[in-house]
Amino acid sequence: MMQDGEAAAAATRLRQLARNPELDASGRAAAYVWLAETRDEHAFKRRCLELALECEPGNRQIQQGLSQLRARAQPAGMPAPATPLDYVPAVVGIEGGINGRASGVFLKASGMVATTSYAVGGVERLQARIEGESAVPARVIRRFPMVDLALLSTPLSLARKPPLTPDALGEGTTAAIAISADGARLRCQLRRHSHDQAGHWLQTNLPPLSLPDAGGIPLYAERGQLLGMLTLNVDAQGNALGLSAAQIADLAQRCQRERQLNPKAALCRACGGLALAASYGGRSCELCGAALEAIDGEQPAPAQREQLMRLYDEQRGGPCPHCGARVGIYRGACLRCGGAAAGDSALGASRGRR
């Protein structure tokens, strides 16, 4: 088809295939690989192969293709990143985030890295650096600002699983060592946050000023298990809080599930969630309302009003008796016009979520 000069039509068909949720990961990866061949631009090819690798992280041919593309783009003298790494680095340097340099830690052999949401902010494309290796591009795939966690994908893969053992933290106080990307080693004591019922946070005895970067510094037990990650958030005593490895592991699993269930969803740079609106031609994130940016080199999808209304949750409940909006009520008043609700049944009580 492409040899007949119908590259544009082929690209459209391949895009549809690559986004088809009924196609398995291998099929979608193949579609992205073929899509890369429809254009000559280096950045486009690289983007396609990155997406292919996200579909099929273990595919060596795609990894090699991507490495070759990146090697071509790197300055002379810089070695291409070795993939897969035959060791698990204790810490990853993260550069290019809104709040300066940060540390991070590998969570999965597929190259997923955790750092702080504070460090990356609304930036999506970053650089990950491992001591002794050249820097590689990293992309934010999900942020959870409520617990100050950002998850990044990198083209790196590890030959071994990282030492993430969610239950490694015992009761009481545990000695730990924090290793930052610039080589600083901070010894500290950890214990579960007494006021945190959910057990997300770990109390430390470190003042945040002692942290050398914007957080994401892995906390290791003496035997090398990952206990959590240091953040710049503080407890009531002003000591830095860590995020527990159990919480990080849970959210990494959740992120993977979300991406499998909604392969068309894209990162909202404002809230860090995975938004589907753009794939239906919507301009605003259905999770936070922020304006969504167009994906480089891609035409925006035509607006699909029915799907968007469902996505923006505008079909539940009856209309407001004052303005007719179906946006819902909060504290007995219409969220659009502020008029008093005639009765919950008229507006749909389900929208007043408190």
Next chain:
Amino acid sequence: MRRLFKPRAAAAPQPAGTLDLSLRALEGILSAIGVEPAAARMAVESGYGWHFQRGSALIELYLSPEAEGYLQVLSPIMHLPASNLLALYRRLLELNLQLTNAALGLHEDVVYLYHERQLAGLDAAEAEAILRQLSEYADELDDALAAEFGGRLYGRG
């Protein structure tokens, strides 16, 4: 590196001497209100930035380097909660009408209190009043909004 919310790229850069004058004036104002300027300094993309605590509120100050120098004062309040955002957005807009010399806004996933004015004519008494008022608003609103809508207070667990 922190970034100003409203970079004014089109404006001509302020002559270095004038910016130094504004900088010295602002550092004098900070000293007058009990903040050690050198300790509070932070790195910013352009101009100058400081951050410090006033009560429970974190205050950030930015001095922009344009011809007409601007002072931006802001206080990050809370991270957006995961649900009930429409109601929260409505409440923020309602509160905006009740605030004096301050506005509520969003940057990425954080709710901010914000004030901006030109540097010309700003003296220590006025700067202190701005900071005091913003800190009081921040103190009052952070707990109230977090209690009503959920959401993590900025910089807290």
